[in-house]
Amino acid sequence: MSFREKSAWTMAAVMLVAGVFYAWLVSHGPGAPVIGPLVPYVMLVIILSVAVQIVLAVTSPKEAQAAADERERLILWRAGQLSGIVLAVGLVASGAVYVMLPSGNMLFHHVLGALIVAQIAEYLLQVYFFRRGH
Amino acid sequence: MPKRPPITNRVRELREQHGQISQQALGDAVGVTRQTIIAIEQGRYSPSLETSFRIARQFGVGVEDVFGWEGE
Numbered sequence: 001m002s003f004r005e006k007s008a009w010t011m012a013a014v015m016l017v018a019g020v021f022y023a024w025l026v027s028h029g030p031g032a033p034v035i036g037p038l039v040p041y042v043m044l045v046i047i048l049s050v051a052v053q054i055v056l057a058v059t060s061p062k063e064a065q066a067a068a069d070e071r072e073r074l075i076l077w078r079a080g081q082l083s084g085i086v087l088a089v090g091l092v093a094s095g096a097v098y099v100m101l102p103s104g105n106m107l108f109h110h111v112l113g114a115l116i117v118a119q120i121a122e123y124l125l126q127v128y129f130f131r132r133g134h
Numbered sequence: 135m136p137k138r139p140p141i142t143n144r145v146r147e148l149r150e151q152h153g154q155i156s157q158q159a160l161g162d163a164v165g166v167t168r169q170t171i172i173a174i175e176q177g178r179y180s181p182s183l184e185t186s187f188r189i190a191r192q193f194g195v196g197v198e199d200v201f202g203w204e205g206e
Contacts, residue, residue, distance in 0.1 A: 002167060002168075066167070069170050070166065070185060071166065071169075071179050071181075072167065130169070132178075
């Protein structure tokens with residue numbers, strides 16, 4: 001497994017764990033100020049991301065230093081492009097929910113949720129393209 | 135399942151003919167990863183024109199000696 005595929009797997013896991021943590025925080029105080037769940041979520045994402053990237057870099061130092069080659073750049077670009085569609089759908093859905101249930105706090109949480117889902121989709125699409133070609 | 139590109143190649147065969155040069159060594163020589171060389175050999179990825187020329191030059195042959203067009 002290539003360094004970038006390992007990185008995509010681990011970052012997908014980080015975003016999933018952090019996303020579940022964020023949803024859990026929101027479910028315990030849906031009307032609370034958004035900064036409440038946002039700060040611990042951001043901190044968790046930063047800490048986990050740095051930790052897994054350090055582990056990956058230590059275990060594969062040469063690959064970690066190397067720039068992405070032409071195939072990898074194409075895969076990263078294509079996964080980013082498709083995850084943009086996931087984000088767009090999530091944002092439209094968030095807007096639709098806001099029209100029916102106008103709550104600024106919930107709109108914020110839904111938009112952030114859409115960002116998290118799109119990010120997870122991007123990493124999983126990277127894994128798919130690394131494994132199956134494109 | 136993604137459609138395979140209609141391009142064939144003799145990269146593996148040429149590696150074997152040129153003293154069993156490894157996928158890693160070829161990748162390093164032409165500026166791509168070992169995984170990209172594997173993807174090229176398996177027909178899952180069609181390299182850019184620049185990388186195609188680099189691979190061909192590495193073996194001292196022309197691009198058409200390495201890559202071909204499958205079908206009509």
